[in-house]
Amino acid sequence: MKKLFFVAVLSFGSLTAFAQGEDVALETTQTAIAQDDFSEIETSDLPEAVSRAVSTDYPSGSISKAYVNKQEQYKLEVTLEDGTTGTLYADKDGNWIEL
Numbered sequence: 001m002k003k004l005f006f007v008a009v010l011s012f013g014s015l016t017a018f019a020q021g022e023d024v025a026l027e028t029t030q031t032a033i034a035q036d037d038f039s040e041i042e043t044s045d046l047p048e049a050v051s052r053a054v055s056t057d058y059p060s061g062s063i064s065k066a067y068v069n070k071q072e073q074y075k076l077e078v079t080l081e082d083g084t085t086g087t088l089y090a091d092k093d094g095n096w097i098e099l
Contacts, residue, residue, distance in 0.1 A: 038067035038075045049094030050074050057096075058088075073097060 043051075043063045054063055060081040067075040072092040079085045089097045 038069045040065065040067050042066070046074065046076075047092050047094070049092065050076070050090045053090055053094035053096070054078060054088070073099070075099075 043066045046063070046066050051063070054061055054076065058078060058080065061078045062081075063076050064079050064085070065077040069075075074090045074092070076088045076090065077085065078088055089099050091097055
């Protein structure tokens with residue numbers, strides 16, 4: 001009886017091993033299309049509040065390029081004195097926003 005039980009367990013175990021087969025990895029590719037409706041402006045045309053926010057929060061930074069959209073949101077390319085660059089977004093009142 002023990003042998004019969006043991007054979008049944010081994011048979012069941014081997015069947016489940018074959019039933020698993022190969023793992024199939026599915027690759028999905030997502031493409032995001034950014035609608036960048038910003039227009040480039042001169043850095044001298046930035047509102048005082050936006051310029052002040054950059055100089056207050058990033059004292060070693062300088063604005064290399066500036067852009068504005070229809071909602072008066074500003075996209076700023078800022079370069080720090082160590083060479084690090086980044087993009088910041090602000091509203092017309094100098095408040096930082098995330099887009």
